[in-house]
Every structure is written in structure tokens, then in C-alpha cells.
Amino acid sequence: MGIKKILLLLLTTTLLAWPTGGMWAGEPAVKIVVKTVLASQDSTSVDPRISALTRKLQSVFRYSSYRLISEETMHLRIGETGTVSLPGDRRLKITPVRITGNRAELQLLIFKKKRQIIKTRIQVLNHGSITVGGPEHKGGFLLFDIFNSF
Amino acid sequence: MKKAHHECDEELIGRYLDGELSRKEHDRISRHLKDCSSCQKILQDNQAISTVFRDNLEREVSQTDFSVLETRALDQIRQKENPWWERITKLFFSNKLLIPATALAALILFFAITRSPTTISGPSAIVEAFSGEVSSVMIIETPKSHQTIIWYKETS
Secondary structure: OOHHHHHHHHHHHHHHHOHHHOOOOOOOEEEEEEEEEEEEOOOOOEOHHHHHHHHHHHOOOOOOEEEEEEEEEEEEEOOOOEEEEEOOOEEEEEEEEEEEOOEEEEEEEEEEOOEEEEEEEEEEEOOEEEEEEEEEEOOEEEEEEEEEEO | OHHHHHOOOHHHHHHHHHOOOOHHHHHHHHHHHHHOHHHHHHHHHHHHHHHHHHHHHHHHHHHOOHHHHHHHHHHHHHHHHOOHHHHHHHHHHOHHHHHHHHHHHHHHHHHHHHHOOOOOOOOOEEEEEEEEOEEEEEEEEOOOOOOEEEEEEEOO
16 A cells, blocks of 8 residues: 555545544534443343443442343433433433533433432533432342433 | 630639739739730729738737637646646645645544543542432442442432
């Protein structure tokens, strides 16, 4: 391959990669992925789809089983609210408030039936996540891993 | 041809006027014209037409801007020799553009790669505010991965 072909390949790669970096995007949209996991002592199975998350959780929790119940992806603009249905008649409402540096500020509301259980405001690293957990469900505990990227 | 040498011939007179005859024919027509009034008339008419035509032509030529025509013709020739897509290709493949563009592309790629969060500094999330109907809440950060966890217990 000639030097000119290599240079052209590099140039093309950059041009193709540029828009995905969000440099040309207008109003930023935040990609949110919510994974609902059931942690329990029932078995020793670990869902391979959440192996990375499980490794993090295993450093502080002693559950033997981590099972992915559901996964939902949303693209939300600043100020836009997305809702995710959770087990046990629960709902999670997520609103990106602003982006500051490499963190997105998110407002999280968890409801059980019509009752608001928690309200929190967090700053999550770009390509990072926060895990919210604790509700009991079917002999185990629910964990909601909320990932974001922008 | 015999007829032309010895009798009136309008075509020969025209060629005589244009200087297209051989010396021999030219001399013969000259001699004939001295004695033939009808051929003299034809010659005079032809000379008059020729003068009018030449004068008009010279006037038109003097009014024409040949530099514009020349420029236009040269442009057309250049375009045919070197079409626009060929010129763009030449510019794109020339080192004058390719090397700086590639250097810029390499810099952008470098910063894009180094900018991506391969290593996490600080907690994955900072909890700014928390409220709710819970009996207890813990905010935990995992040791190595710095994953932030909010663990709460719902009130019954």
C-alpha cells in the first residue's frame, strides 16, 4: 500500500469518526441505558451480559446470583424526561439536567405505584454509570444500573 | 476553354480581377478588355462589388474585439484539456493538500482517542442531592472501579 493510500485512509477514518464524537451535533442528546438486575443468593449464576457490572458489584456485595431482568435504551435531550418500567409496579423517571465537562447531571425519580420513593440528582461520568438498588423483589434485591453517554 | 479565350466570359473576368489567371491568359484578357465594352462593364461592376464588400469587411473586423474571443477560446481549450474533476483530483492527491490534511486528521484522532474515558478518575457518579420515603440509604463507591452505588431500603 502506497503512502498516499495510507494517508487517504487515515483522513477518511477521521472524517467518518468525527460526527460520532458529537462535534457536529447540535443540541446534545444523552444516551441512557437502564439495566435492571436481580441479585440474590438463590444460585451461583452470573448473566454474561452483565459480567462487567457484576465484577464491580461483587467487590462490595455478597450475592451469588446476578440476573439481567430487562434493559432499556433512551436518547434524551436536556430537560426531556424518559420513563422506564421497573418490576414490582415501579417506575424510574430520568431527566438530563445539564452537561458539565465530562459529566451529565441527571435527575432520577423512582416511584412505587403512585408514591414517589426517591428523588436524587447525580453527576455521572460520560460513559459511566450509577447503580441504584435495594428494593426487595422475589426473594432477592433489585439493582438499576443507569449508564449514560453523550 | 476555347470559348473563354476568344469570346466574352464573365467567369474569366472575375478570375482576372482576383488575379487567378496565368500571365498568358491575363495578357489575353487585358487585350480583349481594351476592345470589348460589355466586358469592361462587367469588370467595373465586379470591382465595385469587391470594393463595397472589402470596405464592409474591414469595418466589421476593426470593430471586433479579438482579445475576448481569444480568451474564451483558450479557456475552452484548457477546460477540454484539464476538466474540473481532474483538477480537483490533482489537488486532492497533491502533497500540498494531502500532507497537512492528514497531519490534522492524525491530531484529531489522537485527541479523540486520548479524550475517551479509558480510565475513570474519581467516582462514576457524584450524588448532589437525595430525598425520599426510605428507611435507610447508603452511598457506596466500589474500591477499584469507583462505581457509585445508592443502596436504599424502602419503607414498608
